[in-house]
Amino acid sequence: MFDTSKCGFIETLKISTMLNTMGHIFDDNELNALINHQDPENIRKVNFNSFCSIASHFLEEEDDESTTWKLKEAFRLYDREGNGYITTGTLKEILGALDDKLTGSDLDNIITE
Template sequence: MTEALDSEQVQMLKRAFSMFDSGKTGRIDKEKVRTILQTLGLMIDELELEALVADEDKDENGRLNFEAFCRVATHFLDEDDEVMQKELKEAFRLYDKEGNGYIPTSSLREILAALDDQLTPDQLDEMIAEIDTDGSGTVDFDEFMEMMTGD
């Protein structure tokens, strides 16, 4: 299933997947696949994505399990970590409007809430506490990278 992915990539996808699987059902809405891949900084061809997701959504319930999600993500994952890091930097820069090298956890909360409107305030607090490991109230690029890649 995930032969083309290394263990770090699988971990990264697993983390991203479970962030969006707020009900812990083991499935995510197919609409969220695009959001996750974009959050990871991946370049996505819309038609390709739709075809892949439709292909994986065999029972047509509009949801994908982790394995199906991995197969779709693998298609877009660039093997080159440097490219991915550059793309994550770009994604981070979008939220770091002042260019301070960090974003406030309030921005992160907005991002996470926008990505998954099913998250409760407690779940958001929990996620932010996990990400803002030094409790600074801000998330620097390293913390952001760690959240996205597990490095």
């Protein structure tokens, strides 16, 4: 979503927005230090692995049982018939609601992947 040019990199200026979107709380100075560590040449872009390294620093540790319960609850909300699965159509609706810029083709590619 944030790699709008589909080049495999995101601009470092977007990282704070991404973390906010993901609901993470962070200290700007700490974030800047992590970005500087991942972008030592100051090209103002990082790849996916570097972004994950930065974002993981702000993730709260949860036990596996809590995470499993949350995932099951989220899945249950979209398992409308209660049959143990969600349709690809439902998944497309969810993804489309999360990012209204995704095209039908984008959604199809996500489902295929």
